[in-house]
Amino acid sequence: ExxxxxTPRHLVMGMTNKKSLKCEQxxxxxxxxWYKQSAKKPLELMFxxxxxxxxxxNSVPSxxxxxxxxxxxxxxxxxxxxPEDSALYLCASSQDNKQGPWNEQFFGPGTRLTVL
Amino acid sequence: EDQVTQSPEAxxxxxxxxxxxxxxxxxxGLRGLFWYRQDPGKGPEFxxxxxxxxxxxEKERLKATLTKKESFLHITAPKPEDSATYLCAVxxxxxxxxxxxxxxxxxxxxxx
Numbered sequence: 001e002x003x004x005x006x007t008p009r010h011l012v013m014g015m016t017n018k019k020s021l022k023c024e025q026x027x028x029x030x031x032x033x034w035y036k037q038s039a040k041k042p043l044e045l046m047f048x049x050x051x052x053x054x055x056x057x058n059s060v061p062s063x064x065x066x067x068x069x070x071x072x073x074x075x076x077x078x079x080x081x082x083p084e085d086s087a088l089y090l091c092a093s094s095q096d097n098k099q100g101p102w103n104e105q106f107f108g109p110g111t112r113l114t115v116l
Numbered sequence: 117e118d119q120v121t122q123s124p125e126a127x128x129x130x131x132x133x134x135x136x137x138x139x140x141x142x143x144x145g146l147r148g149l150f151w152y153r154q155d156p157g158k159g160p161e162f163x164x165x166x167x168x169x170x171x172x173x174e175k176e177r178l179k180a181t182l183t184k185k186e187s188f189l190h191i192t193a194p195k196p197e198d199s200a201t202y203l204c205a206v207x208x209x210x211x212x213x214x215x216x217x218x219x220x221x222x223x224x225x226x227x228x
Contacts, residue, residue: 004159042120043160043203043218090159102207102214104150107159 002026004108006091012114015081021111023074023091031096032074033105034066037088049074050096081115088112118143118208122219129226132193137222139204140186147207147214149187151180154201154221163189163202194226 004025013019025032034046046060049068063085065077074091092105119142129135139149148167152160164173166182173180177198179190189202201221209215 040220042220043205043216045215048215092159102148102216104162104165105216106162107152109157109159 004091004093004106006089006108006111008111009109010112010114012116013078013081014116015083017081018077018079020078021076021089021091021113023076023108025072025074025091025093025106025108027093027095027106029093029095029106030071031094031102032068032071033092033094034074034076035090035092035107037090037110038086043090047076078113081113083115086113086115118206118217120204120206120217120219122202122204122222124222125220126223127225129191129194129224131195131226131228134190134192134194136191137189137202137224138186139189139219141204141206141217143206143208143217145208147209149182150205150207150216151187151189152203152205154203160203191224194224196226196228199224199226 007022031050033048036044036046047066063080067075088110090110091108094105095103121140123138148165150165151163153163154160164180166180169182169184171182177192181188201223203218203221205216205218207216
């Protein structure tokens with residue numbers, strides 16, 4: 001596997017289900033991100049992990065819960081979602097400089113989530 | 117409020133017809149500007165990073181430029197395979213509170 005991988009690629013869930021999205025990066029990076037992409041809207045940053053520490057939580061509802069067990073893996077745990085949460089969820093990674101501007105982020109293919 | 121606006125929303129070109137995409141931004145403290153390409157059903161693919169006004173970067177038929185208020189992505193003699201949505205993003209914040217603010221993108225279609 002190369003680059004950034006995400007599983008599953010497609011997910012359909014009911015509002016009472018609990019599911020998890022998985023992301024793995026094979027680039028040796030130290031920062032990972034979750035984004036939400038909805039139709040007609042810009043990409044929205046949800047969470048940032050630098051060196052396994054969460055450094056950004058962009059006012060995301062608590063029904064989304066991230067987990068970063070190591071610098072290569074990132075999870076997004078989902079529970080009691082709403083239909084408006086249906087979107088493409090993208091994971092990205094980068095080599096963070098800590099002090100300077102960010103380096104470019106490399107994205108995975110995304111998980112297309114549909115909440116019924 | 118930090119804002120990124122891309123124009124036009126959609127652009128149709130004939131193969132070989134050069135044009136430019138615009139990304140204008142209103143942010144407090146630009147740390148970097150990024151261009152990405154996104155094909156349907158895929159994640160964004162990195163193209164360029166620009167850090168300061170006057171900077172230019174080139175890759176094949178694409179050239180990105182940056183001023184204090186906007187960036188342009190110039191496409192010279194485009195081919196059908198250049199059809200995609202082009203996203204612009206600016207990095208704002210510092211000291212652990214950085215984030216990328218994206219525009220809505222420009223959907224480019226190049227007809228043969």
